[in-house]
Amino acid sequence: MGEAFNLNRHKVELIGTTEDEEHGEWYARYMRITPCVDKAWVNEWLPATHCQHEYDCCGNFYSYPARVIGDESQGTIVAQSWFRNI
Numbered sequence: 001m002g003e004a005f006n007l008n009r010h011k012v013e014l015i016g017t018t019e020d021e022e023h024g025e026w027y028a029r030y031m032r033i034t035p036c037v038d039k040a041w042v043n044e045w046l047p048a049t050h051c052q053h054e055y056d057c058c059g060n061f062y063s064y065p066a067r068v069i070g071d072e073s074q075g076t077i078v079a080q081s082w083f084r085n086i
Contacts, residue, residue, distance in 0.1 A: 008045055015077075023059060025084045027061075032076035042066050042078055051085045058085050 002014035016030040033083035035041075046066035051058055 028079055028081045031078045032075045036076045039068050044066055046080055060085055
């Protein structure tokens, strides 16, 4: 499968990515978290990130909060979108 990392005693495995191929201004990651988690866990450990620069044009990517899109026997499926700050 894809890359994986540990987060608060849970395995987070990247299972897919969707990208804005035309402009390169956003992408979404799809992850499997094992063992299964609930929405409160997702909100706490995969929150939104925001630009901390004085001017809002740094060009870095920042995330929307992750959202649970399904559960399966192997874990919880989560999606998180990232957008370029331009």
